[in-house]
Amino acid sequence: MTCLRRDNDSTVSEFILLGLPIWAEDQAVYSALFLAMYLTTVLGNLLIILLFRLDSHLHTPMYFFLSHLAFTDISFSSVTAPKMLMNMLTHRQSISYAGCISQVYFYMFFAALDSILLTYMAYDRYVAICHPLHYTSIMSQSLCVLLVVVSWALSSGNALVHTLLLTRLSHFKSNAIPHYFCDISALLKLSSSDTTINEMVILLLGMVVINLPFICILVSYGRIGVTILRTPSIKGVCKALSTCGSHLSVVSLYYGAIIGLYFVPSSNNTNDKDVIVAVMYSLVTPMLNPFIYSLRNRDMKGALRNILSRRLCSQ
Numbered sequence: 007m008t009c010l011r012r013d014n015d016s017t018v019s020e021f022i023l024l025g026l027p028i029w030a031e032d033q034a035v036y037s038a039l040f041l042a043m044y045l046t047t048v049l050g051n052l053l054i055i056l057l058f059r060l061d062s063h064l065h066t067p068m069y070f071f072l073s074h075l076a077f078t079d080i081s082f083s084s085v086t087a088p089k090m091l092m093n094m095l096t097h098r099q100s101i102s103y104a105g106c107i108s109q110v111y112f113y114m115f116f117a118a119l120d121s122i123l124l125t126y127m128a129y130d131r132y133v134a135i136c137h138p139l140h141y142t143s144i145m146s147q148s149l150c151v152l153l154v155v156v157s158w159a160l161s162s163g164n165a166l167v168h169t170l171l172l173t174r175l176s177h178f179k180s181n182a183i184p185h186y187f188c189d190i191s192a193l194l195k196l197s198s199s200d201t202t203i204n205e206m207v208i209l210l211l212g213m214v215v216i217n218l219p220f221i222c223i224l225v226s227y228g229r230i231g232v233t234i235l236r237t238p239s240i241k242g243v244c245k246a247l248s249t250c251g252s253h254l255s256v257v258s259l260y261y262g263a264i265i266g267l268y269f270v271p272s273s274n275n276t277n278d279k280d281v282i283v284a285v286m287y288s289l290v291t292p293m294l295n296p297f298i299y300s301l302r303n304r305d306m307k308g309a310l311r312n313i314l315s316r317r318l319c320s321q
Contacts (some may be wrong), residue, residue: 021106022182023099025090026285027278037094043293044087050296051076054306061309067130067145072299074154075123079292082116085109086187086288093186106188110172113187113288115165118215122157124257125219131250132226136233164211171207175199185281192280220261227254255298256291263287 028036054076058064086109093099101109133144168190177198185192190208194201230250263286300306 018103018178018181020100020102020181021188023089023093023101023186023188024182024184025093025099025186026281033094033097037091040087040094040289041091043289044083044091047083047087047289047293047296048080050293050300051080053310054296054299057306057309057313060313063312064305064309067150068127068134069305070150071123071127071130071154075120075127076296078116078119078123079295081112082120083289083292085112085116086284090186101188106183106193107169107173109188110190110193111165111169114168114190115161117288118161118164119157120260121216121219122160123154124253124260125222126153126157127253128223128226128257131253132229135230135250160215164215167207167211168204171204175201175204185284187284189280189284216264223257252299256295259291259294259298260287263291 026036055073058069058073089101089105089109130145134141137144172190172193175194175197178196179198180196183189183192183196190204194204227250263283300310
């Protein structure tokens with residue numbers, strides 16, 4: 007039983023993260039597993055960024071966006087994983103009010119940024135396949151930089167609105183959060199204040215940063231599909247599919263988890279399902295992205311071979 011610690015009659019000074027729905031005796035095994043996953047995420051995505059920086063052949067719009075996606079995945083996992091691992095290892099589940107609010111901000115920020123960058127990558131593939139002759143002029147360096155700046159601005163604005171609205175909530179029925187991080191939905195359920203505005207903003211901004219990008223991705227791949235069907239060459243079809251395969255796999259993982267959270271009914275505890283799905287799109291998907299892009303992408307494998315051969319020759 008947790009008790010509320012209050013600085014005054016209206017605000018809590020800390021929250022208690024109840025963590026993952028696992029037995030206490032399994033904590034050590036799961037902490038080792040999640041530590042391995044987190045380290046794999048960081049090292050794998052750092053490798054993508056390093057390859058992009060070192061190999062000039064990868065200095066194209068597609069890999070420019072991919073390097074930003076890799077940085078976003080590292081940051082996205084780092085918002086929740088270190089605190090979760092620390093709590094599991096030390097058995098101290100508290101997080102300060104300021105730390106909780108900060109976690110909400112950065113989680114919302116990088117989740118939105120992930121979604122927007124995936125949309126840019128889909129648009130890049132659309133231009134490359136449907137308008138190959140104009141690809142260089144359309145996907146110029148200035149446009150790519152502008153798109154990334156816009157994505158950061160939109161994501162920051164989205165996170166800031168959610169965070170400011172959250173700080174206006176003053177009364178909490180409990181400080182025990184049934185999650186492994188400060189999830190905004192879980193915090194709203196704990197609040198005894200009126201959360202109508204918060205829920206409306208979550209719905210509206212969710213349509214802007216999640217639903218709208220997903221629709222744009224579907225439209226882009228719909229146009230790509232039409233173009234592929236019109237291509238008489240089997241070689242051209244195979245090339246188009248190999249070009250889009252990695253990105254499609256990542257999109258399926260990311261949005262599949264979100265669809266599973268909101269649209270698939272569950273007979274289990276709702277909180278448990280929320281926690282498991284959050285692990286999928288904030289820990290598992292960022293970990294798998296480097297494997298998907300490196301194993302399915304000849305350019306990435308070629309860049310890695312070139313760098314390794316150069317290192318060996320210089321010794």
